[in-house]
Amino acid sequence: MHLGIFLEQVPDGNLAWWQMLASGLGWTLATAFFAWIMAFVLGSIVGVVRTTDNCWAVRVGNAYVELFRNIPLIVQFFIWYFVVPGLVLTVKRWVVTLDPTQHQFVTAVICLGFFTSARIAEQVRSGIQSLSSGQRYAGYALGLTQTQTYRYILLPMAYRIIIPPLTSEIMNLIKNTAVAYSIGLVELFFRTREMAEMTFRYFDAFTAATVIYVAIALTANRVMALIERRLAVPGYITGGK
Amino acid sequence: MIGDLDFEVIGRSLPYLLKGLQYTVQLTAVAALGGTFFGTLLAMARLSSFRPASLSAAGYVNLMRSIPLLLVIFWFYFLAPVIVQSIMGWERPPRIGAARSAYITFIMFEAAYFCEIMRAGIHSIPKGQVGAAFALGLNYWQAMKLVILPQAFRNMLPVLLTQTIVLFQDVSLVSLLNVTDFVGASVKIAQRDSRVVEMYAFVAVVYFILCYSLSTLVKQLQRRIAIIH
Numbered sequence: 282m283h284l285g286i287f288l289e290q291v292p293d294g295n296l297a298w299w300q301m302l303a304s305g306l307g308w309t310l311a312t313a314f315f316a317w318i319m320a321f322v323l324g325s326i327v328g329v330v331r332t333t334d335n336c337w338a339v340r341v342g343n344a345y346v347e348l349f350r351n352i353p354l355i356v357q358f359f360i361w362y363f364v365v366p367g368l369v370l371t372v373k374r375w376v377v378t379l380d381p382t383q384h385q386f387v388t389a390v391i392c393l394g395f396f397t398s399a400r401i402a403e404q405v406r407s408g409i410q411s412l413s414s415g416q417r418y419a420g421y422a423l424g425l426t427q428t429q430t431y432r433y434i435l436l437p438m439a440y441r442i443i444i445p446p447l448t449s450e451i452m453n454l455i456k457n458t459a460v461a462y463s464i465g466l467v468e469l470f471f472r473t474r475e476m477a478e479m480t481f482r483y484f485d486a487f488t489a490a491t492v493i494y495v496a497i498a499l500t501a502n503r504v505m506a507l508i509e510r511r512l513a514v515p516g517y518i519t520g521g522k
Numbered sequence: 523m524i525g526d527l528d529f530e531v532i533g534r535s536l537p538y539l540l541k542g543l544q545y546t547v548q549l550t551a552v553a554a555l556g557g558t559f560f561g562t563l564l565a566m567a568r569l570s571s572f573r574p575a576s577l578s579a580a581g582y583v584n585l586m587r588s589i590p591l592l593l594v595i596f597w598f599y600f601l602a603p604v605i606v607q608s609i610m611g612w613e614r615p616p617r618i619g620a621a622r623s624a625y626i627t628f629i630m631f632e633a634a635y636f637c638e639i640m641r642a643g644i645h646s647i648p649k650g651q652v653g654a655a656f657a658l659g660l661n662y663w664q665a666m667k668l669v670i671l672p673q674a675f676r677n678m679l680p681v682l683l684t685q686t687i688v689l690f691q692d693v694s695l696v697s698l699l700n701v702t703d704f705v706g707a708s709v710k711i712a713q714r715d716s717r718v719v720e721m722y723a724f725v726a727v728v729y730f731i732l733c734y735s736l737s738t739l740v741k742q743l744q745r746r747i748a749i750i751h
Contacts, residue, residue: 347734354691364723456590494590
């Protein structure tokens with residue numbers, strides 16, 4: 282392995298290969314960041330809805346989760362990228378005003394946001410259901426409304442309990458951004474592939490990408506472990522002290 | 523807009539799509555069986571008291587789980603000929619092709635995930651059983667084969683099957699190596715006939731129906747086979 286290759290210039294530009302990979306990493310992290318915010322908000326709403334006692338809301342919530350869990354991610358990318366603009370005229374009109382990179386980025390964020398939200402919804406639901414029902418009734422007995430019970434009692438507990446599974450969802454999300462390569466988003470995997478094809482240095486390019494992805498995974502893992510320790514609920518299995 | 527749609531393209535290309543689906547199912551089945559086999563070996567290595575074995579198994583599993591599947595697919599596509607060459611002791615790397623290297627990829631990749639499931643399965647067996655097996659005079663391999671693993675498999679069967687459904691979906695990524703799996707076949711038809719909307723909508727519906735019914739079956743199975751300790 283010769284590290285010199287990463288300092289070499291890209292044929293059609295004035296950047297070196299390491300800068301191309303770094304820019305790819307930037308797109309990967311940006312996509313994951315915005316998709317995570319979207320997934321967290323949507324997933325929390327759907328997860329909460331699935332624990333209420335409104336049976337229609339629960340059904341809609343369940344259908345939402347099943348929909349995004351039972352279609353391969355790459356097909357979901359194709360749906361958001363090709364099918365939705367093809368069927369909905371307003372989307373099509375808007376999409377043609379975007380430049381391709383913007384279009385790919387927005388699609389990737391929306392697609393990964395919905396995909397991940399279904400998985401977060403599942404975690405939030407199981408977090409809330411893992412609490413003893415006494416907590417909910419205690420809230421009602423104190424005169425809190427359902428909204429208040431969720432806001433002040435159930436959710437603060439549930440979120441703290443599900444930090445470990447949420448950590449693995451963050452890592453899955455970062456790994457899943459690589460699938461955005463299928464619609465041409467210039468994220469880390471796209472740049473890796475491009476470097477490999479153009480320089481014929483497959484081994485170096487893939488090794489670099491592997492090292493970067495492992496470094497992200499380790500960092501995410503450490504950061505979340507720190508948060509987990511700070512927020513652990515005393516007395517629970519995952520809780521410290 | 524809807525008026526422009528032509529769903530006949532699906533009927534016309536059905537044999538080709540079914541061939542793609544057949545490859546998807548075949549790859550899923552081989553990878554699930556191979557992955558379970560190697561995953562079980564990896565789990566035994568991870569749990570062994572022989573440090574080099576447990577450390578290298580853990581390193582392999584963690585590496586596989588922290589990089590994107592797409593990267594793994596391209597790694598093996600590029601490495602598979604070299605690996606086969608060194609195993610067989612040939613002079614030149616053989617030409618393997620993406621469709622066949624995918625089998626190696628998914629067996630090796632799934633082994634890491636099945637390893638974690640089997641490790642949980644082995645952990646789910648009360649320690650007393652291992653002691654009892656040794657007390658009966660069984661050696662390590664006999665105890666594993668006759669006592670621990672059959673129960674671990676049974677306890678973990680729903681999880682193994684759920685992971686296999688995930689695998690069934692993940693296999694679609696090989697289409698990015700131009701392999702004609704179910705998605706790959708639909709991509710080719712969609713581009714040839716410029717029927718992108720119809721093809722991808724159809725593929726999504728087929729996957730949804732298949733995966734949803736399979737996961738419903740797994741849920742039923744889960745209720746039936748649970749061992750109550």
